Amino acid sequence: MNHALLRDLTPAVIGVLVRRGADFVAAEDAVQEALVEALRTWPSVPPADPRGWLITVAWRRFLDETRADTARRRREDRAHLDPPPGPVPSGDDTLRLYFLCAHPSLTPASAVALTLRAVGGLTTRQIAAAYLVPETTMAQRISRAKKTIAGVRFDKPGDVSTVLRVLYLVFNEGYTGDVDLVIEAIRLTRHLAAVLDHPEVHGLLALMLLHHARRAARTTAHGALIPLAEQDRTRWDTSLITEGVRILQTALSRDRLGEFQAQAAIAALHADAPTASSTDWVQIVEWYDELARLTDSPVVHLNRAVAVGEADGPRAGLAALASLDPDLPRYQAVAAYLQERAGSRETAAHLYAEAARRATNTAERDHLLLQSARLNHPPPSSSTPST
Incomplete structure (x- = not known):
């Protein structure tokens, strides 16, 4: 079967x-x-x-x-008459279904669940396992979503950006249970790209491929996080990188820049660098400027501060960080990294510990605690004993 x-x-x-x-x-x-x-x-x-x-x-x-x-x-x-016999035209039925499952009346969680069920063909049990909730809870969520959009008819083009955000939410869930949601998100986005010629669809697909190319190098055998700068780049999937860059270049040539294309361009610059030290941080800052113009997202400004710190030095990065809300996710982790690079070990250790308390998953928390512990131990003395 x-x-x-x-x-x-x-x-x-x-x-x-x-x-x-x-x-x-x-x-x-x-x-x-x-x-x-x-x-x-x-x-x-x-x-x-x-x-x-x-x-x-x-x-x-x-x-x-x-x-x-x-x-x-x-x-x-x-619907009282059976349709006449003969081949069934494909039309844009699948595309309509993408838009229906990402209907604006649905919550993001419901839109994701319904997309995985109706477009992805996953069972309720599989979706529940992927999101670590009881099957009955997921069944109720899907049932409510279906009732919400019952009777909805599509006589206008759907919102592409909403569909893409739903697929990106699926991608960011990663791997849990017996369903690899990263692979599933890529499969669905490939499917969407085949039925909808839109540069942002291709931008999202390129972004997914470029991020997924680094998957094998992101964690140790025991599940500990490996920061981008410390990853073994020989473990990156060069075929996925090549495909992602090719798709991105085609999308950018349409001259209809969107946020997913800009994010993919940043990922491509990381993928293109043979070593962390050779990363073109100046160009990455320029792409973050474009992304900030497109979205004005606080998270984008937070990531831009890291790039500024790499391109122009940690003090410049901290200056870029100063105008942002400290309650932003990962704010303390970014501040800790920049403070450490600026030589403020004690401040950085405190910020790493605070970031660990706010971490949303165990691997991230453990990584941040290790950074804090490392800085709480003084570096070995470089002086030689007198004779």
């Missing part, structure tokens, strides 16, 4: 049912039933046209449910 094929076909099949008149909730339920039937019958009787088979079975499930429920007679009136 080709489970990957079923996952790839799921959004297109849901989209076809929605286009034929089913609302999203009914369409998604019918497709889930069709998938169960496919898992039962395909191993012994594989269909010649898997997509057509799923559409036919799901549509019949939808009609059966509609006809059996008198409370939904109005929906039956819209």
